[in-house]
Amino acid sequence: MRILAAAGGTAGHVNPMLATAEQLVARGHEVIAVGTATGLEAELVPAAGLELVTIDRIPLPRRPSVDLLRLPGRLAGAVGDLRSVIRDRDIRVVLGFGGYVSAPAYLAARMERIPVVIQEQNARAGIANRLGARWAKAVSLTFGTTRLKARDGVTRVTGLPLRPAISVLAADRRDPERSRARRRAAAERFGFNPDERIIVVTGGSSGARRLNTAFSAAGADIVDHAQVLHVTGRGKESDIAPGVVGDRYRTVDYVTDMEEVYAMADLVVTRAGAGMVAELAALAIPAVVVPLPIGNGEQYLNAQPSIEAGGFLHIADEDFTADAVRDRIIPLLTEEELTRRSLILAGAGVSDGAAAVADLVEGVL
Incomplete structure (x- = not known):
């Protein structure tokens, strides 16, 4: 099975993804990572022996700004790119770890009608994971106190995937x-x-x-x-x-x-x-x-x-x-x-x- 794993920007997102990817590869699956060309993932993912597909960095503004006005166009472009990756590479599951890379991956998965699995590192869930949880088939929580659950799927407290x-x-x-x-x-x-x-x-x-x-x-x-x-x-x-x-x-x-x-x-x-x-x-x-x-x-x-x-x-x-x-x-x-x-x-x-x-x-x- 081929899995698209979305994590980018910080070690807090990328390291749990790499730890999970190692588990999945050991079980015979193929993992392709999606990130940006400028984030920490650009260094860490290839060093771990994984293929990295890059998209543009798309901030998710918390308040009105120029970035908010540009968001729809940027997001649509990234979602379109990832839909092509999903189809061309026969991706079966999108696995997201939050951050600005995950939101377009979740949307692309929904449009292509493939399952989404989310891992939330923080006790308070971020914007991207709150979005993806609306249609995720499974949500993994690091902390039992996190108020996030799969609306139509399984939610489990797993702890954080450790390096x-x-x-x-x-x-x-x-x-x-x-x-x-x-x-x-x-x-x-x-x-x-x-x-x-x-x-x-x-x-x-x-x-x-x-x-x-x-x-x-x-x-x-x-x-x-x-x-x-x-x-x-x-x-x-x-x-x-x-x-x-x-x-x-x-x-x-x-x-x-x-x-x-x-x-x-x-x-x-x-x-x-x-x-x-x-x-x-x-x-x-x-x-x-x-x-x-x-x-x-x-x-x-x-x-x-x-x-x-x-x-x-x-x-x-x-x-x-x-x-x-x-x-x-x-x-x-x-x-x-x-x-x-x-x-x-x-x-x-x-x-x-x-x-x-x-x-x-x-x-x-």
Whole structure:
């Protein structure tokens, strides 16, 4: 069976698609991805060995704008292109992960009368997936609190499809000997002592600056309690407070294999994108989450179950200051507290959703 998988723009959309595609290919199906020539998918999809069909980027404006006036023409063109792909390549199912690439794929599938399967990463569903759910045959949810369902089909809470490297690390972390070996190797790579606590700070791209400035401003106090790997984001190294970088506080601008960073992390300070939240929960790594105060509030909602359970500590963006780092994060850095929070996350039984989403795809035929 040939499947068209729509995901583009961010790693939060593309990585779950790649994880599910790997499952489907292993089951004997062919997956063709649809994305844009400029998004992250243009690099990640070919690197994963998948064919990428590109369409123009079509923003879905939330308010009146020039883009809203241009939307009908752009959308019609993309839908027409994808209808041709569906017919020419004998596509049997469209699998969408949200974002601006998915909306035209859902519409094309409807016009060609083939099933749609949706995977929603966030606790609050996006516009494209809300549209597609009106005729989807199956909807996969990462979080049970998400208010989205297939109007005429199956809706299941599957968890987020995790990158294979994360699934392997999750298994390794459950084995004490393998966990120690991976921690030692990662710590050696980044120049840390594996026998001391290690904090990882990462704000992504658009959300990095506030985390960079506030956390590093407290760096001189933090290093008395833990070592720090601070992933600043490209072009944001200047955000780091002067004089803090040293043997116990190291910075890198970007890491391609975050699973190696996770392998040594005792605590992660981060935003609350769905992918990050799901990966940390699956790995049972305690976190301090500082949700971005933009969009429709989905970042806080993504992390809410783990916050309320006690695995994550929430600090609002406006409250994330150097004083908050000293007053609220340093007290977490005891073996007892970190272990307690890790056990809470491990007990939640967060699963890898890739196989479950693949089951949904096969089930709609």
